[in-house]
Amino acid sequence: MSRFRKIFTLAIAILASLALAACGGSSSGGGESGPVEVVTHNAVGGGSDVFTRQMIKVMYDNKIIPTQWPVRNVPAGDSIGAMSYMIERKGNAGLIAQVTPTWLATPMTVANAQVGLSMLTPISLVATEPQVIVTNASSQFNTFADFVDAAKAAPDTLVQTGGSSTANDALTRLVLQDTLGAKWKFLSFEDTGSRITALLRDDANIMLGSASDVAEQVKANQLKVIAVVGNERLEIFPDVSTTVEQGIDSANVPVQFRAVMGAPDMPADAVQGYQDNLSKMVETEDWKTLAKDSGLVTQNLQDDELTKYLQEQTDIVGGLLANLGLRKDQ
Amino acid sequence: MNAIDGLLHGLQAAITPTNLFWLLVGCLLGTLVGILPGLGPPATIAILLPLATGFEPATGLIMMAGIYYGAKYGGSTTSILLNIPGESSSVVTCIDGYEMAKQGRAGKALGIAAIASFVAGTIGVIGLTFLAPLAADVAVNFGPPEYSALMLFALLLVIMLAGDSMLKGFISMFIGLFLATIGTDLFSGEQRFTGGQIELAGGVEFIALSVGIFAIGEVLVNIEDKTEKKLFKVPSKLSELLPSRQDIKKSTPAMLQGGFVGFLIGILPGAGSTVASFVSYIIAKRTSKTPEEFGKGSIEGVAAPEAANNSETGGAMVPLLTMGIPGSGTGAVLLGALVLYGLNPGPLLFQEHADVVWPIIASMYLGNIALLVMNLPMVPLFAKLLNTPYKVLYPGILLISVVGVFSVNFSIFDVWMLVVFGLLGYAMRKLDIPPAPLVLAFVLGPIAENSIRQSLLLSDNSPIIYLQRPISAVLIVLAVLLLLALSFGRRTRKVREQLIDADA
Numbered sequence: 001m002s003r004f005r006k007i008f009t010l011a012i013a014i015l016a017s018l019a020l021a022a023c024g025g026s027s028s029g030g031g032e033s034g035p036v037e038v039v040t041h042n043a044v045g046g047g048s049d050v051f052t053r054q055m056i057k058v059m060y061d062n063k064i065i066p067t068q069w070p071v072r073n074v075p076a077g078d079s080i081g082a083m084s085y086m087i088e089r090k091g092n093a094g095l096i097a098q099v100t101p102t103w104l105a106t107p108m109t110v111a112n113a114q115v116g117l118s119m120l121t122p123i124s125l126v127a128t129e130p131q132v133i134v135t136n137a138s139s140q141f142n143t144f145a146d147f148v149d150a151a152k153a154a155p156d157t158l159v160q161t162g163g164s165s166t167a168n169d170a171l172t173r174l175v176l177q178d179t180l181g182a183k184w185k186f187l188s189f190e191d192t193g194s195r196i197t198a199l200l201r202d203d204a205n206i207m208l209g210s211a212s213d214v215a216e217q218v219k220a221n222q223l224k225v226i227a228v229v230g231n232e233r234l235e236i237f238p239d240v241s242t243t244v245e246q247g248i249d250s251a252n253v254p255v256q257f258r259a260v261m262g263a264p265d266m267p268a269d270a271v272q273g274y275q276d277n278l279s280k281m282v283e284t285e286d287w288k289t290l291a292k293d294s295g296l297v298t299q300n301l302q303d304d305e306l307t308k309y310l311q312e313q314t315d316i317v318g319g320l321l322a323n324l325g326l327r328k329d330q
Numbered sequence: 331m332n333a334i335d336g337l338l339h340g341l342q343a344a345i346t347p348t349n350l351f352w353l354l355v356g357c358l359l360g361t362l363v364g365i366l367p368g369l370g371p372p373a374t375i376a377i378l379l380p381l382a383t384g385f386e387p388a389t390g391l392i393m394m395a396g397i398y399y400g401a402k403y404g405g406s407t408t409s410i411l412l413n414i415p416g417e418s419s420s421v422v423t424c425i426d427g428y429e430m431a432k433q434g435r436a437g438k439a440l441g442i443a444a445i446a447s448f449v450a451g452t453i454g455v456i457g458l459t460f461l462a463p464l465a466a467d468v469a470v471n472f473g474p475p476e477y478s479a480l481m482l483f484a485l486l487l488v489i490m491l492a493g494d495s496m497l498k499g500f501i502s503m504f505i506g507l508f509l510a511t512i513g514t515d516l517f518s519g520e521q522r523f524t525g526g527q528i529e530l531a532g533g534v535e536f537i538a539l540s541v542g543i544f545a546i547g548e549v550l551v552n553i554e555d556k557t558e559k560k561l562f563k564v565p566s567k568l569s570e571l572l573p574s575r576q577d578i579k580k581s582t583p584a585m586l587q588g589g590f591v592g593f594l595i596g597i598l599p600g601a602g603s604t605v606a607s608f609v610s611y612i613i614a615k616r617t618s619k620t621p622e623e624f625g626k627g628s629i630e631g632v633a634a635p636e637a638a639n640n641s642e643t644g645g646a647m648v649p650l651l652t653m654g655i656p657g658s659g660t661g662a663v664l665l666g667a668l669v670l671y672g673l674n675p676g677p678l679l680f681q682e683h684a685d686v687v688w689p690i691i692a693s694m695y696l697g698n699i700a701l702l703v704m705n706l707p708m709v710p711l712f713a714k715l716l717n718t719p720y721k722v723l724y725p726g727i728l729l730i731s732v733v734g735v736f737s738v739n740f741s742i743f744d745v746w747m748l749v750v751f752g753l754l755g756y757a758m759r760k761l762d763i764p765p766a767p768l769v770l771a772f773v774l775g776p777i778a779e780n781s782i783r784q785s786l787l788l789s790d791n792s793p794i795i796y797l798q799r800p801i802s803a804v805l806i807v808l809a810v811l812l813l814l815a816l817s818f819g820r821r822t823r824k825v826r827e828q829l830i831d832a833d834a
Contacts, residue, residue, distance in 0.1 A: 044376035045662035050669050053379065057670065068380045076739055077528045078514070084528075109519060111526060159788065166519040187787055188516050190780070193599060193655030197470045203788060216654055216676020293674075326519050 036069045039097040041082040043075040047192075047210070051258060051294070052098040055126070058286045064277050079103045083115040086263050093270035095263040096123065101254060104310075105166055105317050111328040117310065121262035123271055124278045125301040125309055127291060129256040131172060131208045131229040132237065136199050137221050144227035145246040147206055151182040158184040161195040161204035169208035171320045172229065172253045179249050199223060210256065211236050211295020229253055235292045254316050258296070259306070275302050333460050340688030344696060349389050353693050356393035357700050360400020367408060367416035368537050368734030371401045371660045379667065387671040388686045392693040394667055398660045399451060399643040399694065402603075403701045406443040406636050407712060411436055412727050414545040416734070418536060418773045419603035419639040422611045424544055425491070425766055426624065426631030433627050434564055437571030437713035441706065442629050443636040445578060446585040448702040450637030453589030454596065454644025455694045458651075462680075465597045465645070466652040472598050474784035475795050479805035480598075481778035484605050486812050487612050488767045488774070496816070498763045505754075506768035509534055510775030517783060529743040537738050538747040539772060541731045543765045546748065547755020549724050562716040571710040573629070581633035584614040588637025595638070596645020599657035603642040604773050607635035608766075644694070651687055653677055 038056065042049040052071055059065045074082040079102045089095050097103075099117065107113040133144050141147045151158050162169035170186060177183055187204050189195050192213050198204040200222060207214075211234055217223040218237070225237050230253070231244040243250045260278060262271060281287050282300045291298050301309055321327045343349070363374045375382075375394050382390035408414040410427035423443070430439040457465065472480075489499040512523045513533030524530035565571060573581075588610040595606035614634035615624040624631045646657040654675035656662040668675040673683050680687055718726070735748045758765055789795035797803045 043659070043662070044372050044379070045656070045659075045664070045666035050666045053383075053666075053670055057383065070380070071376075073376065075532070076741060077531045080528050080531065081739075110521075110528060110531070113528070164514070164516050164519055185787060187784055188780075189784070190516060191599075191656075193649070193653070196653075196655065198473065200470050201473050203473050216674050216678060220677035222677055324519070 036065075036094045036096065037072050038069050039072050039074055039082050039085060039095065041075060041079040041097075041100075041102060042073065044073055046075075047213075048098055048100055048258075049073060054290055055098070055281065058284060058290060059277060059281050061286060062281070062284045064280045064284075077106070077110075079106045080110060080113060080115060083107070083117070083120070086261075087115055087119055089263050091265045091267070092263040093267050095266075096274060097261050099259045099261045101168055101256060101313065101317060104314055105171075105321060108318055108321050108329050109166060109326045113329060116329075117261070117314070119264050121264060121266040121271060122306045122310065123260045123262050123274045123302070125257055125259040125299050125306050126278060126282065127258050127296040127298050127300075129210045129258060129294070129296050130232065130234060131169060131253075131256060132211050132214065132225050132234070132240070132295065133227040133229065133243075134199065134207050134209065134214050134218070134223045134225050135205060136202060137224045139205065139224070139226075141205070141226055142224075143241065143246050144206075144243055144248060147226065148176075148180050148182050148248065151184045152180075155183040156185060158206070159187050159204040160184055161187045161189060161198045161207045162209075163190070163195075164188055165324065166321065166326060168254055168256050171317065172208055174320055174323070175253050176248070176250070179252070196223070212293065215293070215295070230255075232297060234295045234297075236295050252316060254313060254320065257299075257309075257313070259310075336684060336688040337459055337692055339684075340690075340692030341695075343388060343685070343689040344392065344693040349392055349689065349693065350696070352385070352389050352393040353396050353697055354700055356396020357400040357403075357697050357704060360397040360402075361404040361701065361704060363397070364401035364404020364416065365407045366730065366734055366737075367414050367541055368737040370417065370738075371398050372663045373737070374401075375660070375663045375667070379670070382667065383670050387668075387673060387683075388689045390671065391664070391667060391686065391690050394664055395647075395690055395694060396697050398664065399640065399697060400701055401660075402451075402640045402643060403444060403447050403705050405639070406447075406632075407440065408730070410439045410443065410632070411712060411716060412545060412730070413548045414727065414731060414734075415540045415769070416537075417603075418540065418769070419607045419635070419642070421540060421544075421604070421766055421769045422491070422608045422635040423632060423639075425611075426626075426628045428548075429625070429627035430629065430632065431562060431716060434562060435627065435629075436562070436564070436716055437709050438573045438577055438629060439632045440709045440712055441571075441573040442577060442581050442633050444702055444705040444709065445573065446581065446588065446633040446637040447640040447705075448698050449585045450589035450592055450639075450641035451643060451698040451701075452695065453586070454593045454641030455691065455698065456644070457593040457641070458644040458647050458694075459691055462648050462652050465648040469597050469599065469649045469653070469655075471801065473799075474781040474788065475799050475802040476805070477598075477600075477777060477781035478785050479796060479802040479809065480605070481774055481781060483805050483809040483812065484609070484774055485771065485778065486809055486816065487609060488770045489816070490612055491608060491764065491766050491770070495762075498761075499767050502758070502763050502765065502767040503771040506771030507775045509539065509768075510772045511779070516780055527743075529741060533776075534772070535735070535738060535741075535744045535747060536773070538735045538744045539751050540769050541735055542748045542751025543755035543758070543769060545727055545731050546752025547759055547765065549727055550752060550756040551759045552720070553724065564714055564717050571713050572706070577629050581630050583617065584610070584630040584634040585637045587613055587617070588634040589641040592638030592641035593645040596642030596657070597648050599646075599649055599655055599661075600777055602646055602657050603639050604770065606638040606642050606645075608770060610634040610638035647691075647694075650675065651679055651690075654679065 040048045040052045056069050060068045074085050103117050107116045135141050195207050225240045228234050228242045282298050363369050405416050405420045406423050409420040409423040410431050413424050413428040415421045415424050427439045514531050591610040592606040596602045611634050614630045615621050649655040649657050650661045656665045735744050785795050
């Protein structure tokens with residue numbers, strides 16, 4: 001009898017310590033420059049999570065950092081949880097986050113969020129990730145301009161598939177519809193996979209997304225890219241023209257960016273240390289390959305340039321959300 | 331490379347000492363984290379990612395896949411022993427599994443769960459090996475109208491889980507559907523029923539809900555009894571702790587059926603294992619020679635959902651490996667791992683990286699054997715744990731529940747939700763309202779809502795879209811037939827009788 005009680009107690013102890021190990025496993029860091037922890041607002045396997053891990057791997061493989069920095073996933077509240085985690089650890093020199101425009105937008109849509117991107121310490125805007133516009137490979141549209149013409153001819157019949165209404169692709173649609181005077185529908189799915197199958201089934205006509213989301217389907221000849229949003233062609237799709245080349249004004253489109261920011265009040269020498277690491281990283285061959293394959297445009301904006309860029313994006317996104325009636329922070 | 335060649339090459343590559351070692355490590359870790367609710371395969375794989383990305387891709391992915399399906403084996407343990415469903419696909423296992431445990435048949439339930447997992451897990455991998463391209467086609471053609479129809483069908487089936495009272499089944503289901511609406515609306519970005527709580531913006535945490543309603547509710551009801559007598563009778567003979575030959579024979583149709591249903595439904599991203607588990611439970615009940623035992627400790631009622639739950643793994647790997655589309659949380663993590671290895675999951679993965687894909691598939695055959703060998707000897711040990719007096723058992727259940735729920739998001743808010751749902755589970759038991767429809771409706775609700783709204787957006791609000799597409803039309807017809815059966819069948823008379831009783 002008591003033997004089984006012991007076994008049971010032991011089993012609970014093992015299970016409990018396993019859970020504790022899980023907490024410990026992702027919070028302890030190490031290395032010469034002190035423990036560093038990198039926060040992402042995605043669950044494991046999400047786009048931001050994978051990019052964060054890729055970035056750390058490039059730095060580690062190129063001996064820029066001595067240990068693989070652990071990643072902490074804080075998916076609660078779509079960046080609010082992650083931001084709160086940073087803000088609670090004010091002044092921490094070892095706490096950085098990989099930040100995307102979601103970190104700008106989400107706090108604006110919540111009343112009394114009490115967190116915001118401006119509270120974090122800017123370090124570097126590593127890269128921008130221009131959106132590409134894709135269709136089914138057998139689609140009649142060969143450029144985005146074709147699509148816009150068709151949308152003008154038959155308003156509200158064509159379908160763009162994408163994420164939630166506050167996501168970057170949805171906001172981009174609003175800007176484009178406004179500037180072009182065309183209208184089309186927006187079909188939301190939670191995950192990229194469902195958006196791709198919607199294109200393959202011809203339930204939707206176009207999708208806006210990052211190049212890395214669709215590169216394999218394009219290679220397999222299932223999807224085709226009809227434009228890159230912005231004014232710069234992508235190395236991965238060198239033959240695809242930009243929206244600007246196609247005569248479409250896309251200056252006010254919100255840009256998908258990947259930045260690194262630190263905990264509030266991070267000491268200046270720590271900020272400098274991370275900036276140096278990232279500046280070295282973007283010069284490595286591994287990074288260049290990663291950037292090319294993922295359709296990233298290296299920026300490495302720091303200090304004043306970064307602050308200015310973030311302010312511009314804040315204004316664009318804030319204005320769009322206000323027009324949607326989703327702005328709750330004012 | 332055809333499937334047979336691929337599989338043989340894969341086996342050759344998988345049977346190296348290194349690969350076999352990490353396969354066993356993965357299966358063992360998977361079993362362990364499957365037993366503990368909360369810390370699931372995604373979190374475990376995440377912790378191991380920095381280590382695993384140092385391995386060869388095939389080795390790392392073999393281990394990670396082992397964690398994935400190993401957790402499915404472990405998932406039934408707490409469902410059967412403690413009424414704690416660690417994941418949505420184990421909810422149905424609680425119904426008959428925990429009943430069996432209360433009757434002192436926990437060992438038989440655990441044993442049949444392991445055997446069914448093995449049989450069906452293998453069926454799933456066979457499906458993955460030979461039907462992947464065909465299955466991928468089905469997955470692509472399953473759009474919003476098809477999902478809407480499937481969810482309509484599934485929600486009707488959920489009511490059939492209700493037991494005697496259809497009315498109470500409806501009540502339970504509607505509470506579940508309501509709870510599922512809490513959170514941020516996908517289409518408008520509006521917060522619904524969150525009361526301004528940021529923690530609720532992403533919706534109610536599933537583990538807090540299911541563990542609260544099932545496990546905490548059960549503990550609260552039993553604490554009221556204040557008896558010193560033991561809750562569970564545990565036989566002392568080893569032979570009585572494992573399923574008998576006759577048990578296995580009786581459960582075989584349920585296992586095979588669960589294996590096929592699990593693979594077929596598992597192909598569909600999103601709905602997968604949960605829908606598979608209770609669809610196969612209902613089929614088992616309908617085709618059983620002893621349907622009256624279901625809900626009261628039927629061994630087939632454990633075999634069918636556990637089978638479906640495990641063969642789903644093979645099904646879920648289909649969209650992941652053929653299209654680069656993850657069907658579940660764990661699928662997303664495996665996808666991330668593929669990317670970190672530089673393998674670019676997509677339609678060309680099978681062609682470009684056959685040297686990685688086939689060893690993973692081959693290792694799943696081996697892993698299933700390893701898991702059976704690992705799990706069966708643990709069965710008597712686990713079964714005897716129930717000899718523990720309730721003074722130790724209940725604090726134990728509470729501790730596991732709290733640790734499990736906390737470890738999902740490291741959130742105290744979730745622990746408070748656990749308390750709230752524990753009280754709800756208690757109230758439901760007092761009112762004799764079945765908990766399973768609530769929990770399942772909570773899982774299916776968002777899929778149903780989103781797909782209905784997506785369909786209507788495509789058709790400009792015309793419901794004809796559901797009949798224009800063949801798969802959805804067939805499912806709608808099935809649902810209508812089911813509804814007719816429910817309305818005019820034997821059960822309706824019972825409901826009417828209850829209503830008359832209530833009036834009297």
